[in-house]
Amino acid sequence: xxxxxxxxxxxxxxxxxxxxxxxxxxxxxxxxxxxxxxxxxxxxxxxxxxxxxxxxxxxxxxxxxxxxxxxxxxxxxxxxxxxxxxxxxxxxxxxxxxxxxxxxxxxxxxxxxxxxxxxxxxxxxxxxxxxxxxxxxxxxxxxxxxxxxxxxxxxxxxxxxxxxxxxxxxxxxxxxxxxxxxxxxxxxxxxxxxxxxxxxxxxxxxxxxxxxxxxxxxxxxxxxxxxxxxxxxxxxxxxxxxxxxxxxxxxxxxxxxxxxxxxxxx
Numbered sequence: 001x002x003x004x005x006x007x008x009x010x011x012x013x014x015x016x017x018x019x020x021x022x023x024x025x026x027x028x029x030x031x032x033x034x035x036x037x038x039x040x041x042x043x044x045x046x047x048x049x050x051x052x053x054x055x056x057x058x059x060x061x062x063x064x065x066x067x068x069x070x071x072x073x074x075x076x077x078x079x080x081x082x083x084x085x086x087x088x089x090x091x092x093x094x095x096x097x098x099x100x101x102x103x104x105x106x107x108x109x110x111x112x113x114x115x116x117x118x119x120x121x122x123x124x125x126x127x128x129x130x131x132x133x134x135x136x137x138x139x140x141x142x143x144x145x146x147x148x149x150x151x152x153x154x155x156x157x158x159x160x161x162x163x164x165x166x167x168x169x170x171x172x173x174x175x176x177x178x179x180x181x182x183x184x185x186x187x188x189x190x191x192x193x194x195x196x197x198x199x200x201x202x203x204x205x206x207x208x209x210x211x212x213x214x215x216x217x218x219x220x221x222x223x224x225x226x227x228x229x230x231x232x233x234x235x236x237x238x239x240x241x242x243x244x245x246x247x248x249x250x251x252x253x254x255x256x257x258x259x260x261x262x263x264x265x266x
Contacts, residue, residue, distance in 0.1 A: 001115070001116055001117070001118040001148055001149065001150045001151060001154065001162065002113055002114070002115050002148070002149045003113070003114045003115075003116070003126065003146070003147070003148050003149075003166065003168065004111075004112070004113055004146060004147045004148075004149070004174055004176065005112040005113075005114070005130065005141055005146050006141065006142040006145035006146045006147075007110045007112065007139050007140070007141060007142070008139075008140040008141065008142040008145075014063055014073075014074070014077060014137060014138055014139065015137060015138035016037070016040060016041060018077070018136055018137050018138060019037070019040065019073060019077065020033065020037055022076055022077055022080065023036060023037075023076075026076065036069065036073070039067075039069055040063065040064075040069070040073070043058075043059040043064060044056045044057065044058055044059065045057045045059065071109075074109070074110075075109075077137050077139075078107055078109075078110070078112075080133060080136055080137065081105075081107070081112070081129070081130075081133045082105065082107055084129050084132065084133055085104050085105050085114065085129060086104070088125070088129055089104060089116075089125060089126065089129055091117075091122060091125070092104045092105075092114065092115070092116045092122060092125070092126060093105075093115050093116065094115045094116070094117070103115055104116075108177060111176060111177060113176065114126060114130075118150060118151065118153075118154045118158060118159075118162060120161055120162065120165060123162050123165045123166055124165060126166070127165060127166055143167045143168060144169070146166075146168040146169070147168055147169050147170070147171045147174050148162065148163060148166060148168045148169065148170045148171070149170075149171060149172075149173070149174060149181070149183070150162075150170060151183065152183060172184070178229070179230065179233050179234060180234070185235070186234060186235070186236075186237070187237065188237050188239050188240055191230075191236065191237070191240045194226065194227060194230055194240070194244075195240065195243060195244070195247075197226055198223060198226060198227070198244055198247055198248075199247060201222070201223055201226075202223070202247055202248075202251045205218055205251070206251060206254070212252065215251060215252050216252060219248055219251070219252065223248065224248075227241070227244055
């Protein structure tokens with residue numbers, strides 16, 4: 001099984017005392033740690049409404065979004081979860097090949113995936129690690145948005161037990177880093193969002209008076225990056241690729257007045 005965690009307001013809920021201890025634990029000099037904490041502590045915000053500044057708002061935890069330090073500090077805090085899984089979750093993880101490495105988790109900023117065999121004992125161990133991580137850092141896991149994806153070999157009774165232990169919702173697919181992940185082979189209907197994004201961009205560009213060269217440059221530099229990212233990670237049905245090619249072809253060769261032009265062949 002795979003568990004996807006939704007960390008609630010990750011930047012806002014990080015405890016400053018935990019951050020200070022993490023800096024010490026990583027071995028940063030006390031002077032450097034003090035400078036970093038000075039950049040984080042005692043922060044005040046003000047809202048300007050109709051040109052008038054309202055009273056100051058004192059920050060009590062979390063990082064400032066947009067601050068150059070915030071991503072690095074957040075990654076250091078998230079590393080605690082990775083260390084806990086490696087040290088305490090030896091039996092967690094799945095092996096994709098007989099001689100391949102055991103994959104226990106994937107971390108990309110606040111997008112967290114944890115893999116495990118579908119047993120009640122491992123589910124309790126996973127939940128204990130997650131709860132301890134939240135106590136250490138002040139992060140909160142949103143149980144309503146966190147999800148579980150079970151393998152085909154897991155029966156219905158075992159699924160109910162595991163969802164009860166983890167308190168997460170069981171799903172048939174989810175999106176991770178913009179990629180739809182499912183145990184079943186994806187069909188044309190699963191790529192309607194991608195086609196809608198392509199059509200939306202083409203509709204906006206179609207209203208502008210662009211030359212043939214300008215249209216080709218837009219397609220290569222901006223539009224085709226969308227399907228390329230998906231194609232790199234998923235097996236896309238041929239019909240979807242043909243539809244994208246058709247939309248791009250019509251955009252290139254249609255005239256500015258909306259009439260259909262000739263499709264030249266080299």
